[in-house]
Amino acid sequence: MEKFDTIIIGAGPAGLAAAYNLKANGQKVAVVENNLWGGTCPNRGCDPKKVLLSGVEARDRMIQLQDKGFEQVPYVNWKQLEAFKETFTDPVSADSRQGIVKAGITAIDGQPKFIAEGTIKVNGQTEYQADKFIIATGQRPSYLNIPGKEHLLSSTDFLSLKKMPEDITIIGAGYIAFELATIANATGSRVHIIHHNDRPLKKFNQAYAMELVKQLENKGVDFNFNVDTQAIEQQTNGQYAIKATDFELVTDLVIGATGRIPNADFLDLEKAKVAYSRHGIEVNSKLQTTNKNIYAIGDVVATKQPKLTPVGGFEANYVSDILTGKTTEDLKLPLIPTVVYGSPKLAKVGIQDSDNVVDQDVTSWFTYSHTNEPKAKVRIVLNDKKQIIGATLLSNEADSLINLLTMAIKQKMTHADVVKEIMAYPTAASDLEYLI
Numbered sequence: 001m002e003k004f005d006t007i008i009i010g011a012g013p014a015g016l017a018a019a020y021n022l023k024a025n026g027q028k029v030a031v032v033e034n035n036l037w038g039g040t041c042p043n044r045g046c047d048p049k050k051v052l053l054s055g056v057e058a059r060d061r062m063i064q065l066q067d068k069g070f071e072q073v074p075y076v077n078w079k080q081l082e083a084f085k086e087t088f089t090d091p092v093s094a095d096s097r098q099g100i101v102k103a104g105i106t107a108i109d110g111q112p113k114f115i116a117e118g119t120i121k122v123n124g125q126t127e128y129q130a131d132k133f134i135i136a137t138g139q140r141p142s143y144l145n146i147p148g149k150e151h152l153l154s155s156t157d158f159l160s161l162k163k164m165p166e167d168i169t170i171i172g173a174g175y176i177a178f179e180l181a182t183i184a185n186a187t188g189s190r191v192h193i194i195h196h197n198d199r200p201l202k203k204f205n206q207a208y209a210m211e212l213v214k215q216l217e218n219k220g221v222d223f224n225f226n227v228d229t230q231a232i233e234q235q236t237n238g239q240y241a242i243k244a245t246d247f248e249l250v251t252d253l254v255i256g257a258t259g260r261i262p263n264a265d266f267l268d269l270e271k272a273k274v275a276y277s278r279h280g281i282e283v284n285s286k287l288q289t290t291n292k293n294i295y296a297i298g299d300v301v302a303t304k305q306p307k308l309t310p311v312g313g314f315e316a317n318y319v320s321d322i323l324t325g326k327t328t329e330d331l332k333l334p335l336i337p338t339v340v341y342g343s344p345k346l347a348k349v350g351i352q353d354s355d356n357v358v359d360q361d362v363t364s365w366f367t368y369s370h371t372n373e374p375k376a377k378v379r380i381v382l383n384d385k386k387q388i389i390g391a392t393l394l395s396n397e398a399d400s401l402i403n404l405l406t407m408a409i410k411q412k413m414t415h416a417d418v419v420k421e422i423m424a425y426p427t428a429a430s431d432l433e434y435l436i
């Protein structure tokens, strides 16, 4: 039976980062993957979504500049846009696997199961042993447990639709719902969002989240709050009726975007004495599971941090440092900025409230008015020493500005510090001294 220093289960951004890191530190490493190498982010998450949104952003910019240099609103050719997306996604799995093999890491395809604490069996056939394991199996879409749940499609299905339907409904109002709604709306589909309460994007400042709702409503997206979906019924004409108390909506396609569940099942973790729940694999402050030789990283862990690609990468580097003796410290995640991509984008970082908040509508500022943005808002949170400690941004510039603010928070910058810097003008960053 082949034995490794470390076996990593799951070849997503977290698992692959750990594999390369451990190999570079002289370990004998294997990675086991039961589906597409590269994982969610480049195959069915961040990257394909961003390619599709790039078409939307270009179109929206043209709409904003109608009669200001442009005369026609371009329409989104979904078939072409999908084909462009596939030029990114199609090579991912083979390239990721090849990269691993080239680095001298053993690539194993198949479904692994623990048969003892230090041993897995893949596809019920080949056994492998390791001193340490890292579980990085990510999450998959969760589906509402209601009659007709078999009619629900997931974000993965949406990202590969061959044809965008005339009318599409998304259940949920989190990251995925907003991003997919923005894409579908730009293709000309009639889009409905159904949400069980009245708090969309619940971890964001609600005034900003509702402003994003308003911007999408202005583009024709139909929001239905406080509607708790109870059933989905297929009609004889192939459409679907979404049913709730005093509510019925007939639509062509239903996407479930009500969260994701960890891939902690199917591994026979009990045999390795690794505890997990529906929230994911339990870990301590060193990402060690209830078995001290097995670690878990990325989306599959049952911690409260946002489930994002750079977080998984950070954890991979941390566990690699633990396993190669470079650190014995507890995991300390830095500030994590997050962005709901779209047009406009909504971004946040750090502490969201204090007694010292500068909240401005900046729509008329040159940064936003020269592209005729319909709405731009910036909310900066300061502490009693007037250092920047958090921010929420709504605009097309929000993604780049939130990263700059993340660095400013880390540097504990105040207004006095910001005015000492020179930023390229005119950019969203050159506004910074007027935002505090």
Ligand SMILES: Cc1cc2nc3c(=O)[nH]c(=O)nc-3n(C[C@H](O)[C@H](O)[C@H](O)COP(=O)(O)OP(=O)(O)OC[C@H]3O[C@@H](n4cnc5c(N)ncnc54)[C@H](O)[C@@H]3O)c2cc1C
Residues within 6 Å of the ligand: 009, 010, 011, 012, 013, 014, 015, 032, 033, 034, 035, 036, 037, 038, 039, 040, 041, 044, 045, 046, 047, 049, 110, 111, 112, 136, 137, 138, 139, 155, 156, 176, 263, 265, 266, 267, 297, 298, 299, 300, 307, 308, 309, 310, 312, 341
């Ligand atoms: C639609 C969508 C958009 C997103 N957009 C963004 C974004 O813009 N920015 C961002 O930071 N994050 C985004 N995310 C989240 C991001 O994709 C994840 O945080 C990231 O992929 C997590 O990495 P991971 O390696 O932990 O898990 P994954 O990428 O999910 O990789 C886990 C791997 O393990 C494999 N696996 C699962 N079970 C087993 C098993 N039993 N045996 C062997 N292998 C197994 C899977 O096939 C997969 O390849 C998005 C997610 C989705 C769904």
Ligand SMILES: NC(=O)c1ccc[n+]([C@@H]2O[C@H](COP(=O)([O-])OP(=O)(O)OC[C@H]3O[C@@H](n4cnc5c(N)ncnc54)[C@H](O)[C@@H]3O)[C@@H](O)[C@H]2O)c1
Residues within 6 Å of the ligand: 144, 171, 172, 173, 174, 175, 176, 177, 179, 194, 195, 196, 197, 199, 200, 201, 202, 227, 228, 229, 257, 258, 259, 260, 306, 307, 308, 338, 339, 340, 341
């Ligand atoms: N831009 C990004 O960084 C990005 C984009 C997409 C996904 N992601 C990651 O993927 C994760 C999953 O995304 P998501 O949008 O599925 O999850 P989410 O947790 O962001 O949103 C799920 C939404 O579904 C709602 N919901 C739950 N039960 C419901 C019900 N019965 N009826 C209607 N709504 C219901 C929740 O209240 C919530 O608003 C995110 O949390 C994030 O970590 C990140």
